[in-house]
Amino acid sequence: MRGPQRWLWLCGGYLNLALAAIGAVLPLMPTTVFLLMAAWCFGRASPALRAKLLAHPRFGPTLRNWQDHGCISRRAKKAAILGMALSWLVVAVIFHNFLASAITAGCLVTVGSFIVTRPSQPSQRHE
DSSP: OOHHHHHHHHHHHHHHHHHHHHHHHSTTSOSHHHHHHHHHHHHHHOHHHHHHHHTOTTTHHHHHHHHHHOOOOHHHHHHHHHHHHHHHHHHHHHHOOHHHHHHHHHHHHHHHHHHHHSOSSOOOOOO
16 A cells, blocks of 8 residues: 555554553553554554564464454453443543443443453364
């Protein structure tokens, strides 16, 4: 890919990578979802950058497990659910608004349900 479209995909990849870095140090901000988006953007603009991200010693295995098997580890599930619960608590405490709390809870329960229903490890099917 060349031209402005490639540039936009690269910018999207680096933006998501920056958000993932912020999420790595802020407890209520996700990391993995931004890394997944960065890998997707880099895949469109620069397969070499995507490969580098997938080969990362810390984050690569998680990204590859999702890409290859749709798996989310138990540890990641627990962290995501805990983070979402804390996020809801922050919204409830700060806004003191039932509607905002209910909408937030509905969104987080939906996302949490998706996360919890994903496999925790690759299936052991024998072909």
